[in-house]
Every structure is written in C-alpha cells, then in structure tokens.
Amino acid sequence: MLGLAQTATIKGVVLDEFKMPIAEVNVQSNNNDGTITDVSGFYLLKIPANTNVKIRFSHINHKNVEITVNLQAGEDFEFNPVMLVNVEQIETVVLTGKTRKNVEGVTSISPQILRTIKGAQPGVENILKTLPGVNISNELSTQYSVRGGNFDENLVYVNGIEVYRPFLIRSGNQEGLSFVNTDLVENVDFSAGGFQAKYGDRLSSVLDITYRNPVDFGVRADLSLLGGSVAVETVSKDSKFSSLTGLRYRDNSLLLNSLETEGAVEPVFVDAQTYLTYKFSNKFHLNFLGNISLNQYNFEPSNRQTNFGTLQNPVALLVFYDGQEKSQYQTIFGAFKADYYASDKLTLNFTVSAYHTQEQEYFDILARYRLGEVNTNIGDENLGEVEFSEGIGSQLTHARNDLDALITNIQHDGEYKIDESSNLEWSIRYTREDFRDRLVEWEVIDSAGFSIRPPNFNIPNNQPYEPFTGPLVAFQNIRATNFVNVDRFQAALQWSKRGYIGKHEVYYNAGVRAHSWTVSGDNINSNNQTVVSPRAQFAIKPDWDADVLFRVAGGMYYQPPFYRELRDSTGTVRPEVKAQQSFHVVLGSEHSFTMWDRPFKLVAEAYYKGLTDVNPYTIENVRIRYRARNNAEAYAYGLDLRLNGEFVPGTESWFSFGYLKTEENIDNRGFIARPTDQRLKFGVLFQDYVPNIPDLRMYLNLVYNTGVPGGSPSFADPYDFQIRLRDYRRADAGFLYDIVKLGDLHNNWRRHFKSLSVGFEIYNIFNNQNSITNTWVRDVNSKAQYAIPNFLTPRVFNLRLSAQL
Template sequence: MRVVLGCLLGAVLLASAPGAAAQAWGEIAGRVTEATTGDGVAGATVLITGTSYGRNAGADGRYAFRIPEGTYPVQVSFVGYATVRDTVVVRRGETTAFDAVLAQTDQALGEVAVEAGAERGVGVSRIDPRTVRDLPTPVTDAIRSVKVELGVTSSNELSNAYSVRGGSYDENQIFIDGFEVYRPLRISQGEQEGLGLINGDLASRLTLFAGGFPVRYGGKLASVLDATYAPPGGPVTGTAYSSTLDAGAAVQGAVGGGVGVAVAARSARPQRFFAGQELDGAYDPDYRDVQGVAQARLSDAHALRLLGLYARHRFRLAPQQRETTFGIFPNLVRTVAVDFEGVEEDGYGIGFGGALLASRLSDAVAAEHRLSVFSTDEFETYDISSRTSIFRRQQAPDRPQDDLDRIIEGQATQADVADNEISQTVYTAQGRYLARLGRHGLEAGWQARALRFGDDISERTTLTGRGRDGGTVTATSREIVGGESLASWQGALWVEDALALGRLTVTPGLRADYFGYNDELTLSPRLGLVYASGPQTTLSASAGVYHQAPTYRELRGDPAPADTALRPLNGDITSPRAVQAVVGLEHFFTSRRVALRAEAYAKRFSDLISYDTENVRVVYSAENDSEGYAVGADVQLRGELVPGLESWVNYGFLVTRERFYAPDLDGLSAAEAERAAARFEARGGGDWVRRPTDRRHNLSLFVQDYVPGDDTWTLHIRTLLGSGVPVTAPARDEDRSSGIAVEFDGASIFTDGRRNAVSLPAYFRFDLGATKELRLGTAPTGAPLLLRATVEVLNVFDQKNTVAYSWVEQVEEGRRQFTAVPTRLTPRTLNVRFRVAF
C-alpha cells in the first residue's frame, strides 16, 4: 500500500511541477427562468460542455461558479424543458452574466432524430457521459459506468455485465440511437468480454430504465440502457486519451454541404491488469473497435443519420499455474495447486450498420424510420491439460504461525478440448410516429425483425484418477459434438399516449409482439404516472406486463453432463412473463443542493426459463420450469459536494425467489422418473428457493471533490459493496437421493446438489482516482485546449473478491469428490491516464 500511495504522490508532484501554466480565473453568474411564468427553475443544470465546470440553479433559479478565463460552449437543461445552448467569454477577475430562459417541451425534432423530451418517470436514471470519463475503472467503458446507478448490482470488475433489480445479465436491453445492440453469446469469463459497445466519447446522453420503461423498448424483464450519440457538426473538435491499459480518440465536425461526421476508435490491451490474478500465465487480450456517425440535412423536413460499428476482440491465454489458499486459519486451511499445459483462444467480431430517416411532417407531427443489421461471429478454442493437487495445511509446531505444512490429500488430471463457433445475424426495420394534439403526446410504432443463428460445438472433458483397485481410471465427465441453426422472425406494434393533466402526466401504452418460431402472440399493457407536487418534489409510479421472447440460447439451453449431442430446440417454449409495479419519490433540497430519490418495486414472474450463472455466462434450462418474484427498494442521495461535481450514494434491498413446477413423469422410464423426481427435490421440491441474482444488500458510492484551495485538482472515489449471491454445489456421489449414477467406462452422470444453497462471499471494491487539469492553450476553434492527467488506484485495499467457485473434481477409489475453489478477481492495480480535449 505504501508503494502505491508513493506512486500516486509522485504523479501528483509531477503534474503540479513548475512549468504548468497558472490559470487566471473569472466567474459566470445568472438566473434560469421558465418561459411562460418567469419563475426561477430550481435545480436547472448550467454546464460548460465537455468539462466538469458548472452547477445547479438554486431555489430562485440563480447560480454562479468560477472558471478559468476563455471562450466556452455552455448548455442549460432541466427535465421537461428544451436545452438552451450558447457561447460565453470569461475574462480574468470579471463576472460574465448569462441568463437562460427554458421553454417546456414534450417532443422536438432535433438535427437528425425525433428526440423524446427528457425522460421522466419512476426507475429512470440519466447518466452524464462525463461520468464515464471520471469513474476510476480498468478501461474507459460507458456500460461499466452503469454499475453505480440506482438498482444496479455487479460483482465482476473484469466484465461490463450487470444485474438490475434481480434480473439476469441477459434481461437488459442496450440501444444506441434507437438501434438495439447485443452482448456476445458464448463469453464465459470476464477477461474475454472486452469493451462494451457504447462509446462514451460519442454519447451526449445515457438513460437507464430500471423498471417501467416505455412500450417502444420491448419486453425485457429487467432494464433498458439507451445511449444517444451527439449530432456531429460545427467546428472540428475532438479528444484523445491513453493509459497503461487502454487508449482511444474521437473527432467530429462539419465536412460541408450540411453534412457532419464523427469517428471514434478504441483499443485496450490490459495484460497487466489480468495478469495480477491468481492464475499465472501469458495473457494476451486485444480489444479494438471503431464507430462512426454521419448525418445530413436532406431538406427542411427530412434528415438522414447513419451509424456504423466494427469491433474485433481477441483473448489468448497460455495458463501455467494457479495456487489458491482458502479456509479458516489455522486448522481449516487448504491449498489447491493446478499446473497447466496448453492454450485457450477466444474472440468475436461484431459488425453493425444502421440508417435513420427523421421527418418533420408538420409542426405537431414527426416520424422516424430505421433499418439496421447486426452480426456477430464468435469462436472458442482450447486444448488444456491440468494436474490438480489438493493439500491440507497444518500448522507446524515450533514454527511461525504462518508456516503451514502441505499435506497432500489427492491428485487428479483433467484434459479439456473444445472447438466451438456461433454466429448470429439480426435484420431490423422499424417505424415510429409522434404527434402533439392538445394535451396528448401520442406515439405509435411497428417493428419487423429477422433472426438467424448458427451454432457448432465440439468439446470434451476427461478426468484421470486412482480407481478402487489402485490402478488408473479415466472418466469422461463431458463430451458433446453437434450443430444447430435457427431462422425465424419477430414483429411488434405499439401505441402510447402521454396525457398532461395539470401537474399529473398519465402515460398508458400497449404493445403486441409476435414470435414466429413458437407461433406466440403476447399483449403487454403498461401505465405510467408522474405527479409534480411542487417545483422540488415529484411522485411517480408505473405498472405493466412484460413478455420476454426467448432468445436462441434459452431455446437451446446447455447440454446436461451426460448429453453427447445438442438437444433439439424447444419449439413449445413460451415467453417468460412479468407483472411489475414500481412507485417512487424524488425531492430536491435546494438549501443543501441534494436530491433524495426512493423507489419500491415488486415483480411477479411466471413461465420462467430457469438459469444458473457461471462466472459471467448464463446457462439456461431451455424449458418453462418455474415461477418467481422479486421485491425490493432503492434509495439514493445525489448532489454536489462542490459546485459542478456531482456525487451520490445508493442503497438497495432485494429479495428474489423462484419455485419450480412439478415435473411431468408420464411416459418416462422408471430410472428417468426417479432422476426427474430427485432433480425436482434438489431444486426445492415446490418450495421457494433463492434465484441466482438474490443479493440482499447492495451499496454503491461515487464521490467527486476538489483539492482544497486548488480546483484544478479533482478526486474521484468509487465503492461497490454487496452481499453474496447464491450458487449451486455439485451433489456427492454417495447422495443417491439426488439420483446420481457414476460410470467410469462411459459418460459420467451426476446432478447438482441443493439449488443455490451456497453463497459467495460479499463483494467489496474501493477505487480511487486523482485528476489534474491543465490548460495548454487555445484550440483553433477558440475553445480551451485542456490536458487531464489522472492517476487511479484500482482496488485500493487489495480485496480478494470471489466471482465464482470452481468445483475441482477428484476420482478417488471410484468415487467423485468436489472441492470448492474460489475464482478470485483482480488485486490492487495502479493506472495512469492522460486525456486531451480540443
């Protein structure tokens, strides 16, 4: 720890060394008022675009903040009002007056797309893209910034996957400019996942819907993350950054003829970050992507926007050795040592292209039409052999307390071979129509989607140990070879109305979805309510029905250990259904400049497709085998400890349970019926059991502050703390009540033990960053040329978090034994980052 703090202090001294130009300061002050009444708009945000300078208006709409001299683009915004943009000139020692008048808006046609007014309602979190830049994270990733938002939990800093209010990783939808994008299908470890597809340097707005989201987004059971990329145009501006783990750049501007273009590229090679784990080996991650936005004004009524994305992610690992010591000191300590030979290579390529035509049909009517194609190709190959040794650690007499003898308890050899590929292509066409008729804000839309999947799998796992007669025994615990394909289509229609009744806004909506593969039609009614009881207090609620059409992986499921071929796709499966209700309160304390937000929710699930989470891979049962519920509450305090820098703390309480349907034993043989009944008993026997995402308590914190006396220095702290989620341990061989049979001359057949009866340890992470901002001069556009130098200490307290258990299998005298070995995440890491904005 002393070394890390010394490095941090050294970087601080370096950044503040002589030669850094001293900044001369001025002030911006004014009042934000409402256009129709002239009243001050309490809580309105006044922000210098692309910087951390700004603050919220007070109770009377007045504001003031200091800033270095220069020419700046400024924007003023508040929920339900059109954003005001302008340019201000700040001079040394002077106060520049800047007043803004905000007009209410429900829907407006922007430069390219029909943009809904600022989303209001329960479960909605608006994320400032600057937060992506300031969060101390291993790589600059917009999706990772979601992990500190209300209702979100995460237990893996290597992954950009997250859970929202008890939902799985696959129950979240992600949109860029209204186009849906998808996570890879076969990723199993966080190291393999790479960068999320949203580029924060292009985004102007990120909105998270943690419940009660509008009907246009479909029916995922957990959340929606919607990113809006800024319309490119005007003078050429850009940013570039580099760190010891990643790098990137973005540039945008007008190219003439009413056409604007933005291009951004990223690259991450975080070998050093991954290599700090307990698994020693040659890590070679290589994540790259490039994205572009182009827009053109075709006429006064029509605009065209094009979006393109290509990502190439590769992960190669030659594991060498892993040694994990765990247990209770001094007498219940074990060490598992594994020696490896071989190589693992995984990767995927993503191509995406979308076109959006936005049209203003009249002053009150607008439309947008989208066409897109999303394609992924993934591969997973490995040929690895390992020798596992389990040692009992015993305290040695007459030696130091930490000197423990290693007494071997068993050894086994395992060989894993795989050559898997999977591809998906999704074609989507969509229309959306908006109209303002009196107090009604009407929306209607349609969507047609074609889906294609191809899946080839070939993998085998064998174990070698000592048999009953003392000889060598080899058991095949998993072997599967096969292929599968799917081609189908989906269609949807929806209608929604935002009816303004004074301070109350009522938003009823209805969505109809059809899935051709299982010939299923679903109807999803929804209702949202927002009541502004005063300028600082808002009450909101939503209720609705959500149907999540089964994905390819839910249709296919994962093969059981005894299977030797892919099971046929389940054509009888239906969409899991959720009835959800959420209520919320938001109050802004103008005197303390702090907002309190509290929400409570309840979800009732039916026809669930049960799943287990193995690290970051979700493994499905491929059948509607259970029902469930989730109830909980989230509380957030959010405000500015210092002007212009927002901080917040979240606490969430969650209980989520599932109950399995009794199996249909008709037509099964006696042995099959016995195994099915035993499996049902292990899964609760009809009683409620914990779902894989059942995290009772979750705390997240993000704090920003200036160094006293020098507001060119900014400190950032991010903390995540959550209680342990449940996992399922394998059943023991001798547990015949679980229907286990072991045969070493063929496939080894075994079942899980009691479902989710074991919990992972609590997850705790504390990340710290310090940033020095220097003005290097003035860019050709007149904007200040700024350098931000950041030092980050990731996992400051070197917490050894566990993301999963690896169940080490041993064959001893013909019996299989399992030992739970924790799979631990990254240790403390120092990262240095530089960013230039022009």
C-alpha cells in the first residue's frame, strides 16, 4: 500500500435521482484500487496523488458515472455522485438480492415496501408475515414465530444493537408500536435459521435493521385513523453531524372497538426515536440511538356475546362485566456506538447501551356468564338470542403485577479483511440484567353457586354427610416477589472466505460462540452455566448457464434462559434452568431467471431442528408461560418456498409457501404438537397499478395459516387437549393515489412536496372470523369444559395520508 505522502482520499455518498443513498455500488479506479458503498451509500477510496485517476461508479440497476481527478498528496476530496436508473420504473419497490446476502441465506426487504404497505400491524412485522416460515396469526400483535419457535426465540438488532420488548404484555390488545420505526429504516435483513455465529444466542431467527444516515434535510409524515408519525432528518453544512428523529402515535380504538367484547377502551401508544451521528474524522464516527415509549391500555368491558358450536347445535356465551383494566408499559433505551476505521482492512466498533422498562398490569374484572342454546328459527324476532341456559356462573380475576428491569450492555465488535476474498470478525460482550418483579394474580370461579377449587386441592370434602372445615381457596392464586440478577459474558469469532472450486464460485463461513451466565438474587442459590455453539455455512454457484445458487448451513444453537424462562407458572425463579439446545440443518437454493422480460427469483429452503433440554410452555394470546424445567425434547422440520419478481412491470410482488411440523415429548410421555405447530402457510404480497392511471396503485397482503393447538384449561394435561384453532385467513388491501411522485416537477403548491399520496385501506376484506386463543368455560351440570374462541378483528376501513418534504 502506498504511504500517505503519495496518496489522496476521495470519499462521499452515492445517491440516486431521488437523493436516496445507494448501497453496494462498485467504486473502481483505473489503477485497480476499489471499494463498495455501505448501506448508507458511503464510500472511501485511497488513490495515487499528483496524477490523473479515472474513477468509475457502477451498479447493476443504475447508469455508470465516471470522474477524473488529480489530487495533491494527503488531500481529502468529497464527491457525491448521482446515479440514474437504467430502466424506466413506475416505482422503486425492490426485494433486493445482494450477492453477499444470498450466500448467507438472508432476505433483504426494501424499506420503500415497509413505508408503502402499512396494514393493521404497525411495523416491519406486517411484511414479515408474508414470508415463508414466519407466522403471525394475530393482527393486533407484532410478535411472530419462526419455523416452530416462539416469540422469545427471535433476535432483533437496530444498527448492530440488540433491542428488547416489554415483558408483562399478555394480550395483543395491549401492544402498540413495534420498536422498529419504518420511517427511519434504510435496510432490512432477515434470516429464518442457520444464521452466523456473529449474531446472538436464540433458537429461531434474526431481524437485522439498519437506520439510514441522512444526506440532506427531509421530512416524512403519515396520518391515518390509527394514528400518525413524522420523521425529520438533518445534516450539518460540513456533513459531519446528522440526525434522524421519528415521533409516532398509535390509537388502536378503530380495531379494538370492532371486537366482540364491548366497552370503553383507551389504547394510547407513543414513542420517540432518534439516531445521531457525528463524524469526528474519516476514521472515527460516534453514533447514538435513543428511544422513549409509553404504552397505556385502559379498558372497562361491559358485555360480550360469542356464538359457536355447529348448525345443528348452536351455542352462545353471554358475558356481562364489571371492573376495569389499567396497564402501562414505559421503556427507555439508549446506546452509544463508536466506529473506528483503523485502516482499509481493520474496523473496530464499541457499544454501550442501557434498556430500562417499568411495567404495571392492574385489573379487577368480574365476569358473569350464561352458556345456552341459540334461537335458530329464521323469521323469529328472537333469532340469534339465547333461549335456554345450560350453564351459569361467574369469574373474578385480579392482578397487581409490577416489573422494573434494567439491562446494560458493553460490547466490542471488530472486522479484519485478511485479503480481498476473506475476512475475520469477532465480538465480546458483557450484559448485566437486573429484575425487580412483584407478581400478584388470583382467580375465583363460581359455577351455579359453587366455588370451584383447583384440582390439586387434596383436602377431602364429604358433604353433606360431614361438615367441611377446609378453607375457601381461589381457583388460581399466584404470589411472588423476585429480585434477580443475571450476568452474561459472550464472545464470538468467525471467518469468511470467497473462492473457486474449478470454475464454480464458492463461499465459506465458519464460526463459534461462547456464552456464560450467572443467575443470582435474593433468596436464590447462585448458579453458573456455559455453552459453546459452533456454526458453519457453505454456498456454491455453479458455472452453469442458469443462474443458480446452492447453500447449506447448520450448527449448534443455544438459548440461555432470560428472566421469563427462569420463572415458572407459580412465579418462582429457578436458577438451575438450562439453555435450550438445538441442532440446525438448512439446505437452500436460489434460481434467478427472466420471465416476460422481467427478473424473477425462486428461493427454496428445507430445514430440520433437533431440540433438547426444552423448556415447555403454553401460549395465552401473546403471553408465554414457561414450566421452567428442561424436561422435554422436540423437533421441527419443514420446507419454505418463495417466488418473487415483477409480476407487474415496475413493481415487486411475491408468493410464499411453508410447511412445518413441530412436536415435543414431555417427560417421555410421547410426542404431541407444540403450541406453534402451524402446518401450512401461504402468503402473498402483490402490487399493481392502473395502466391508464399509473398514479393509482394498489396492494394485496394475504395470509393463510392452518390452525395451531388451542391450548388447555388451567391445571389440565396438554396431552388431553390437542384440539386446534380454526385456520387463520386474512386479506388486507390498500389503494393509493400519488398526488406528487418522487421526481415530479411542479410549479404550483405541489412543488413543496417530494411525494404526496392519499390512500384507502380495507383490513380483513372477506370478514373472516379468526381466533387467537380459547376461553374455557365450565358447565357444572354436564361437568364439561367448553373451548370458546376469542375472535379477532372483523372487516375494518382506514384512511391514510402520506407526505415527504
């Protein structure tokens, strides 16, 4: 490498015609020195001084840009080229297929899709649910399961910083905003399994989000009947300081007021995020990511009627409520990240972050119910009403749950480019988790005037022959106070290399992670454990006429227990709980081809997971309750297919299919379906526009999932309750009209906007009755327990206004 006295530096940000940064642009000089722009479009290239150097900027989707410079020794020159597209497009909506991501088995999603297709779910999850292997059967929730895993088995990163979600949320109604603000997103990478060692320890997936570095002043705003958002980006004159700030407000009343349970509901969710960057020099950048969110859910239910059963034997549940629920979740998150580019080969990162959550869940709700036969006489004025009561009773539920958690992290990451075809990456991390938890929950059930005791209540009752002297007890009574500390040390090392076997291009990745943790706290016996997980990937692109890529990935994956996994159903913390272990094998292929003179890609992945030391759990809406015992083994296998491309010129759509089977064996009693055993999944994301009116666009977001096991009543044996919920079928559609499009030139009031659109959305077009869980009602007469579905939202209409300045 030439010394500093004989070289100069050219740097900048490569932009498209809409002033958006372009990633993975090849920057090549005529002396064979080169580099590639990062996700924010930034590049830096050393070139010889005092001589004419021709530099070419090239990208597969844009026209080349060339420049000739002659710089003095040590000179630092900034050049920000604008690259035009090679082909005419109606809209830049692309599911990107970067070469590096392809070989790693990572799906990249354009942020433009996230901002265009909002849907009922307020985040990136609205798009994830259309991918194969990803299952979301609750439009009120942002939680998702991947290939048989549960909600706790997914990693989420924003700019390399791990983020968390609240702990006490038990219902999708209580959820507001996803942590990820789609208005700030630059890049979305998602891996459904077989991910690299540099990522953390989870069993299922990685969602890696990158927020963009602004290159100009801009404002984005979105307003709908479900709330609004605004994002502002700024850059200083010397381009050293940039800021990205987003404010969001969400009110789910439009959705919640459409549910079967009527009452006064006040769901208010607010958050503010900022991402700040200061470039002290070309080598040293300091970043700050901050988030403050406040979720409040107040609910006073009044009544509910749910009709179920069959046409021959229709049954209805009538419930009348007294009481209310008040839940609040307040989180504060902040992280400083320092990037040091020591040389062209060595990059060092240092991160310090803290996450603080204060959560409370208070409710006292008395539900008086009737279970009876429904009038089915067509033409009768009492059609649909309950005429004969088969069961009557009441239920009183109470909770005073408070949780205060503080999670701090110190982390170092590094990357060293050994040569042009191989590199080495490493990370070291220390985490301190401090939980202060008070759990007070009880439930009293009365059926036909008799208070029901729990099945494990073993005091004999010989009434009426002998007086009963035992105490009155609640059907469920959980009381616990926990002060728990967890100290974690993690380290990872991985090596990657590109090369050739003959004429076939190949890619290797091998790495290993180590994770050691200690659980301690008040009245807890300290316990320490350590796990080591090796992982590897291999990909080959044969020298064929067809553009085909094959890859295989696998290794050992561990999930060391987080606080919720340490706490059993009685609220007791068990520090001896071990990490769940999974052996992954993923076989994948990608075939890129041209059809109708437009690009398409078919992606297929077959996978198998063998799990040991499994911590069994049940799912109640979105709350997971662990047994806190490693007394099970499990497996999951399946096939995922996705076909994406320009089915309509200038737009990107995809069709996906997934098959999954996952079962568990608890205490060697035999295999039964796991709570996430969702066998078949179909997903469609389709975009179109009116040929004669190209400014009028539409999208269709369609998901079909077969039903999962519906759970079991309290104290019941899950082996006796394997009845599945009904299939989940949902289709959302949106119609958008562009008043101003990116790149348009106007001389009137529209010149102040880069883009402006109005939209009309229909959620659940076909008004399907989907359910997320069951309510179990006991009939003292027949001694039967009825599984009554809790239905999700029906058809709902929404209006939307979006603008960019």
